[in-house]
Structure formats: C-alpha cells, structure tokens
Amino acid sequence: MPASNETLVMPTTLPQTELRRARSRGEQAVELVLGACALATVLTTLGILLVLAAETFGFLREVGLGKLLFDTQWTPLFSDKHFGIWPLVAGTCVTSFVAILVALPLGLLAAIFMSELATPRTRAWVKPALEVLAGVPTIVYGYFALVVVTPLLQSFVPGLAGFNALSAGLVMGIMIMPLIASLTEDALSAVPKSLREAAYALGASKVPTILRVVVPAAMGGIAASVIIAVSRAVGETMIVAIAAGQEPHLSLDPRTAMETMTAYIVQISLGDTPAGTLEYRTIFVVGSALFLLTLAMNVTSYKLAKRFRRQT
Amino acid sequence: MSDHDTRSRMPERAFFALTIAAVAVPLLVLLFLLVIVTRSGLTRLGWDFVTSYPSRHADHAGILPGLVGSLWLMGLTALIALPLGVGAAIHLEEYGKQSRLSRLIEINIANLAGVPSIVYGLLGLGLFVRTLHMGRSVLAGACTLALLVLPMVVMVSREALRTVPMSLREAAYALGATRWQTIRQVVLPQAYPGILTGAILALARAIGETAPLVVVGALTYITFVPDGVDAPFTALPIQIFNWVSRPQRAFVVNAAAGIVVLLATMLVLNGAAIYLRNRLQKKRA
Incomplete structure (x- = not known):
C-alpha cells in the first residue's frame, strides 16, 4: 500500500512545489505593491511637511521670526513691507468665531433632536438631509454670502461693509453645523441607557434628563466635535475669499472687511508672483501656520473623543 | 393636577x-x-452657455473650458486616486492589521483627512508644479486633487472591505486559494458596490473643490479646451469664482448659471452612486 501511495503522489509533488513557489513570488509582489499604495499616504504627509518647511525656512532666514510675531501689520505686497501675521490671524479668528456662534447652538439642538426626541423614521431622513448641507461646494456658499446675505444684512446692520467678516462667518456657520450635529449625535447616543433610566426613576421628566444628565455625560464628545468644527472653519477658504474681503488689518469688528489666512493664500495665488520671491514664500509661511493650527486642534479633538469613548 | x-x-x-x-x-x-x-x-442658462468660451461680454460668455477641464480633472483624479486608495485599503484591511506600521498609516490617514484643502494646494504647487516640473497643467491639478481625496477613498474602501464576512475568506482558504486569489476572486467582488459608491462620492467632492486648484494655478480666462495632460486648464468652480468676483451684475448672473451646472453635475454623480449601489446590491441578493 505505501508503495502505490508513493507512486500516486510523487509525480504531482514536483510541479506542485514549483507552482507554489511561483505563486508565493506573485503573492509577495502583490503584497509589496499594496504596501507601496499604503505608503503613498505617508509620503503625502511627508510631502506637505517638506514643502511647507523648505519655503518657511527660506523666509525665516531672510526676514526672521521676530518680524513675523512682533509686528502688527501685514503688507508684503507694498513697498513698505511688514510681515506681522496677526492681522490675518485676527481675520481667521473673527470669521471662525461667528461661524461657531451659529453652528454650536444649531448643531447641539439638532443633535438632541436626532438622538433623543425624533422617531427613527424622522431621523432616517433628517440625517442625510443635513449632510447635503455639508456637501454643497464652498464656492456656492461664497456666492450666497456675497450676493444674498450681505445685502440682506446691510438693510438692518448699520455700517456693514460690502465685504465683511459677519456674513462670511454666518454662512460658514450653516455649512459646519452638520458636522457638530453629526458628531454630537454620536456622543449623545453613546451615553448609556442606564443613566437616563436612573434619572427617570428619580422622577425627572424627559427634558431635564436630557439637559442635566445626558448632555453633561456627553460633554467630552461634544467638546471634541466643536474643536473639529473650529478647525474646519479655520481652514475654510472660498467663502471668506469671496465675501470677507482682502484687507488685512488688526481688528475684531466683524462688520468690516478682513482677510483670513486662507484668503491671503488665494489672493497671492491669483496674481502672478514669481517663484522664489519673498511674496511667493509668504503663502507657504501662512500655510505652515494654518497647518500647525488645524493639526493641533485635530489632535486635541481626537484625544478628547478617545478619552470620552473610554469613559462611556 | x-x-x-x-x-x-x-x-x-x-x-x-x-x-x-x-x-x-x-x-x-x-x-x-x-x-x-x-x-x-x-435666466442665463442655455445651450450656448454650456458650449461657449469665456468672454469680456457677459452675455456671450460660456462655461465650456471649465466644464471640459472639470471632466479632465475628474477622470485623471479617478485614475490616480482609485488604485492607490483601494490598494492602501486592501493592505490595511487584509494584510498586517496588527503591525506598528499599519497603525502609523492609520493615524496618518485620519490626520490627512483634517488637513485644510488649501494646504494640499500648496503641496501641489511645491511638489507637482515646481519640483516635478509638471507646470500649471491639468495633470498637476489632478495629482493634487487625487492626494486630497485619497484619505476618503481609503476610508470608504476599508468600510466596504470590512462588510465582507470572514467566513467567505475562510471558505476560500479552505479550498486552497492563496491570499491574493481570495482577495481578487472573493473579497473584492463582494466589496465592489461599496467601493464604487464611495469612489463616486469622493469624486463628486473633488469636482466642487476650488481652493487647491487656485493655488496650483488653474487659469481664470482661457479660450481653449485642454488637449492633453500637460495643457493649462480651468475648472467649473474656478470659472464661477472668477465671475462672482467681478463687480458687474451680469457676470454675477453668469456665476449663478455656472453654479447650476456645477450642482447638476454633482447631483448626477450622487444619483449615479446611489443607483449603482442599489442595482449591484439587488443583483447579488
């Protein structure tokens, strides 16, 4: 029996090992290619860091960090050049602040509606409907802010300029509201049912339970969603480039024209500034600041959300 | 009481x-x-608006170069971002899930998704336009957009791969299939509708992007359509941006008409995504 068995197996094993070896070489090649694809995402990050750092160092060697941080004027295109970044930061802060002022209450209440009050059937269409808001291209919101919202506001806000931070911020608030709503809804839904039941058992009705038990319990997740929304507002470009104006000045008055960091990059990109000049480098400097600012917020939000998930 | x-x-x-x-x-x-x-x-939209070139006279100006430019961008972006994104997703989901490198890549992708789109524009300007000497071409624009949507393509593809039951993979292995055979002949066909839907949604997002293209150097006034990947280009949102920034009322009306075209294009893409998903799911059931 063993002999006949051997004669059956022997002829087939040789080509099989060869086949297997060829196959495993193919397998390894495939794995290598797929790994390279995954590595491309890491290279993207490295690319961003390298491009931003190279131009920023060139700028700092020529101008110095002091002038960037301790000047209050931003006039790289004038003959009297000043490179104080704060006017651009102020523009970004004011528009983002107005946006959050709109998006936070709307987003929070909408999240409470979806998570605690709506029937599953209502939620099933409300959620995608709100997501449409976030999917509209920002250029469309920019058109809306400049052509519709600003004239509308000018009829009752005294001293509102044609380009102003207020209408850009308001429209941006509508745009980022779904982000807060969706992430806050996740946070509220993650609060254990037992907490709500305990509140009901103590005689609390629905609304006090939501406001005094569920919302405080989800505070970590809500904070994370707000930080992400601020980060999105800081990086938003087209609405502010179209509607907020291109005048960098150090002010906190949302009725005036302001220039945000993103809008400055757009302004320079539209002109024909030759590569290698100081003006050209400023957009990478502003880009670096923007990148670091949003990165810090994204990481903070991520950590907050993670800690919140561990607690619930 | x-x-x-x-x-x-x-x-x-x-x-x-x-x-x-x-x-x-x-x-x-x-x-x-x-x-x-x-x-x-x-009030402005008509066949001549879609088939005309930009003009100094608002009522003769059309959106043809923008529309064609956007289609070029979308095609090239898909060609670059889809293989890369799906490949990365397969690597993360099907190979080395536990390795340290995978964890690093995962965190990196989450971070990339939060980088403002205009920063991708700066990357495109520094890397593709200058270092790789692509110039302000439609290819440089597409490469930039591809990197921008890459995190989203990876995330939706991973989601789709994760829905494929483990038992199917095990069945394939039990029949003697290798890892790649299992992925190609069992896992991918199952995950295909999800990947396709996500990919179309990512492209719909790319077509509405303005800021990175402005930085990469899309032109605002061109009277020709791109005839190759190295040609200068414009895109729908860029043309809209140009019109909305002008003081004359008539150009702002053109911007509105351009927005209708842009939104209609996105609506078609989103509709196609939903239709394909439903059809492919039904076919399989």
Missing part, C-alpha cells in the same frame, strides 16, 4: 420646538439658497 400637568409640559413643548427649529432653519436656508441661485441662473 391637570393644571400642574399642562404647566410643566409647556417648557417641554417649547424645547421640542426649539430642537425642530435647529434642524429646520439650516435646511430652509439651503432651500432658499438653491431657489435664489436657480432663479438667477436660469
């Missing part, structure tokens, strides 16, 4: 109404926006 009941219910009702208003107000704003844009845009 009933008096007390109605009194305590009053604020409850008010709060309920407030939360509904928080959902309704943004949706009404969106509706208002769409109605205004469409009403303004339809």
Whole structure:
C-alpha cells in the first residue's frame, strides 16, 4: 500500500512545489505593491511637511521670526513691507468665531433632536438631509454670502461693509453645523441607557434628563466635535475669499472687511508672483501656520473623543 | 393636577420646538439658497452657455473650458486616486492589521483627512508644479486633487472591505486559494458596490473643490479646451469664482448659471452612486 501511495503522489509533488513557489513570488509582489499604495499616504504627509518647511525656512532666514510675531501689520505686497501675521490671524479668528456662534447652538439642538426626541423614521431622513448641507461646494456658499446675505444684512446692520467678516462667518456657520450635529449625535447616543433610566426613576421628566444628565455625560464628545468644527472653519477658504474681503488689518469688528489666512493664500495665488520671491514664500509661511493650527486642534479633538469613548 | 400637568409640559413643548427649529432653519436656508441661485441662473442658462468660451461680454460668455477641464480633472483624479486608495485599503484591511506600521498609516490617514484643502494646494504647487516640473497643467491639478481625496477613498474602501464576512475568506482558504486569489476572486467582488459608491462620492467632492486648484494655478480666462495632460486648464468652480468676483451684475448672473451646472453635475454623480449601489446590491441578493 505505501508503495502505490508513493507512486500516486510523487509525480504531482514536483510541479506542485514549483507552482507554489511561483505563486508565493506573485503573492509577495502583490503584497509589496499594496504596501507601496499604503505608503503613498505617508509620503503625502511627508510631502506637505517638506514643502511647507523648505519655503518657511527660506523666509525665516531672510526676514526672521521676530518680524513675523512682533509686528502688527501685514503688507508684503507694498513697498513698505511688514510681515506681522496677526492681522490675518485676527481675520481667521473673527470669521471662525461667528461661524461657531451659529453652528454650536444649531448643531447641539439638532443633535438632541436626532438622538433623543425624533422617531427613527424622522431621523432616517433628517440625517442625510443635513449632510447635503455639508456637501454643497464652498464656492456656492461664497456666492450666497456675497450676493444674498450681505445685502440682506446691510438693510438692518448699520455700517456693514460690502465685504465683511459677519456674513462670511454666518454662512460658514450653516455649512459646519452638520458636522457638530453629526458628531454630537454620536456622543449623545453613546451615553448609556442606564443613566437616563436612573434619572427617570428619580422622577425627572424627559427634558431635564436630557439637559442635566445626558448632555453633561456627553460633554467630552461634544467638546471634541466643536474643536473639529473650529478647525474646519479655520481652514475654510472660498467663502471668506469671496465675501470677507482682502484687507488685512488688526481688528475684531466683524462688520468690516478682513482677510483670513486662507484668503491671503488665494489672493497671492491669483496674481502672478514669481517663484522664489519673498511674496511667493509668504503663502507657504501662512500655510505652515494654518497647518500647525488645524493639526493641533485635530489632535486635541481626537484625544478628547478617545478619552470620552473610554469613559462611556 | 391637570393644571400642574399642562404647566410643566409647556417648557417641554417649547424645547421640542426649539430642537425642530435647529434642524429646520439650516435646511430652509439651503432651500432658499438653491431657489435664489436657480432663479438667477436660469435666466442665463442655455445651450450656448454650456458650449461657449469665456468672454469680456457677459452675455456671450460660456462655461465650456471649465466644464471640459472639470471632466479632465475628474477622470485623471479617478485614475490616480482609485488604485492607490483601494490598494492602501486592501493592505490595511487584509494584510498586517496588527503591525506598528499599519497603525502609523492609520493615524496618518485620519490626520490627512483634517488637513485644510488649501494646504494640499500648496503641496501641489511645491511638489507637482515646481519640483516635478509638471507646470500649471491639468495633470498637476489632478495629482493634487487625487492626494486630497485619497484619505476618503481609503476610508470608504476599508468600510466596504470590512462588510465582507470572514467566513467567505475562510471558505476560500479552505479550498486552497492563496491570499491574493481570495482577495481578487472573493473579497473584492463582494466589496465592489461599496467601493464604487464611495469612489463616486469622493469624486463628486473633488469636482466642487476650488481652493487647491487656485493655488496650483488653474487659469481664470482661457479660450481653449485642454488637449492633453500637460495643457493649462480651468475648472467649473474656478470659472464661477472668477465671475462672482467681478463687480458687474451680469457676470454675477453668469456665476449663478455656472453654479447650476456645477450642482447638476454633482447631483448626477450622487444619483449615479446611489443607483449603482442599489442595482449591484439587488443583483447579488
């Protein structure tokens, strides 16, 4: 029996090992290619860091960090050049602040509606409907802010300029509201049912339970969603480039024209500034600041959300 | 007793109404926006608007180079971002899930998704336009957009791969299939509808992007359509941006018409995504 068995197996094993070896070489090649694809995402990050750092160092060697941080004027295109970044930061802060002022209450209440009050059937269409808001291209919101919202506001806000931070911020608030709503809804839904039941058992009705038990319990997740929304507002470009104006000045008055960091990059990109000049480098400097600012917020939000998930 | 009941219910009702208003107000704003844009845009929209080149005269100006440029961008972006994104997703989901490198890549992708789109524009300008000497071409624009949508393509593809039951993979292995054979002949066909839908949604997002293309150097006034990957280009949103920035009222109307074209294109893409998903899912069931 063993002999006949051997004669059956022997002829087939040789080509099989060869086949297997060829196959495993193919397998390894495939794995290598797929790994390279995954590595491309890491290279993207490295690319961003390298491009931003190279131009920023060139700028700092020529101008110095002091002038960037301790000047209050931003006039790289004038003959009297000043490179104080704060006017651009102020523009970004004011528009983002107005946006959050709109998006936070709307987003929070909408999240409470979806998570605690709506029937599953209502939620099933409300959620995608709100997501449409976030999917509209920002250029469309920019058109809306400049052509519709600003004239509308000018009829009752005294001293509102044609380009102003207020209408850009308001429209941006509508745009980022779904982000807060969706992430806050996740946070509220993650609060254990037992907490709500305990509140009901103590005689609390629905609304006090939501406001005094569920919302405080989800505070970590809500904070994370707000930080992400601020980060999105800081990086938003087209609405502010179209509607907020291109005048960098150090002010906190949302009725005036302001220039945000993103809008400055757009302004320079539209002109024909030759590569290698100081003006050209400023957009990478502003880009670096923007990148670091949003990165810090994204990481903070991520950590907050993670800690919140561990607690619930 | 009933008096007390109605009194305590009053604020409850008010709060309920407030939360509904928080959902309704943004949706009404969106509706208002769409109605205004469409009403303004339809006064200009016509076949000649879609087939004409930009012009100094607002009523002769058309959107053809922008439309063709956007289609070029979308095609090239898909060609670059889809293989890379799906490949990365397969690597993360099917190979080395536990390795340290995978964890690093995962965190990196989450971070990339939060980088402002204009920073991708700076990357494109520094890397593709200057270092790789692509110039301000449609290829440089597409490469930039491809990197921008890459995190989203990876995330939706991973989601789709994760829905394929483990038992199918095990069955394939039990029949003697290798890892790649299993992925190619069992896992990918199952995950295909999800990947396709996600990919189309990512492209729909790319077509609406303006800021990175401005930085990479899309032109605002061209009177030709791109004839190759190294040609200068413009895109729908760039053309809209150019028109909306002009003081003359007639050009702002053109911007509205351009927005109608842009939104219609996105609507078609989104509709196609939903249709394909439903059809492919039904076919399999």
